[in-house]
Amino acid sequence: MQQPTAFWLDTFPITSALDTPSLIQDLAAYAELRQLTDPYQDSVAQVTEEPAASTIALFLRIHAAADFYSTNQSLMLDPQPVLVDIILDxxxxxxxxxxxxxxxxxxxxxxxxxxxxxxxxxxxxxxxxxxxxxxxxxx
Known part of the structure; x- marks a missing residue:
């Protein structure tokens, strides 16, 4: 399904992320969400990842929003979530x-x-x- 979207990407080094309260809250929410997911799925993802020769840690924040207008009032008040896939290669x-x-x-x-x-x-x-x-x- 095609979704009309607008994306904004922000990257933060670890030092900047730990100095910003809103980013710390986002990290806590993400950690809580990860604890609720299936642990088997996480272990499979860890096995298939390749170790990088030199690792630089950055945090990526993606803002994705539905980028359309509709005459359907309920759709405008509560739009469907926008799906985002991140491929790191x-x-x-x-x-x-x-x-x-x-x-x-x-x-x-x-x-x-x-x-x-x-x-x-x-x-x-x-x-x-x-x-x-x-x-x-x-x-």
């Missing part, structure tokens, strides 16, 4: 997401293979032997 050389590396290798291999295959097909279509140096016209 390390970069290779700070340029390319690591999860896209296999796709890039696959596409590169297809491009190089297609280049050589098209040359072989072209020579076959014009019936020219592979090692031939025959000129297309006489001088």
């Amino acid at each position: 390390p970069y290779l050389l700070n340029i390319f997401p690591r999860s896209l590396a296999p796709t890039a290798i696959y596409i590169g291999t297809l491009a190089i293979g297609s280049y050589f295959l098209s040359g072989a097909l072209w020579r076959w279509l014009i019936n020219e032997p592979v090692g031939s140096t025959k000129k297309p016209h006489a001088d």
Whole structure:
């Protein structure tokens, strides 16, 4: 389901987060929510995470709001919650997401293979032997 939304992202280092009362309240609410979730789900998520070579801790606050107007008064007074997915993917050389590396290798291999295959097909279509140096016209 498509949701029209507006997003605002804020990042905070740990020192800033601990100095701001509103962020401490948000962290306490998050910790309380985590205690209410299924512990099995948390253990599965911890097993699949890869350890980072160098870890820098930042807190990310996402403000997501429904970005629409409607004539439905009940929808305007109580909009549906906006769903947000966060995908954290390390970069290779700070340029390319690591999860896209296999796709890039696959596409590169297809491009190089297609280049050589098209040359072989072209020579076959014009019936020219592979090692031939025959000129297309006489001088």
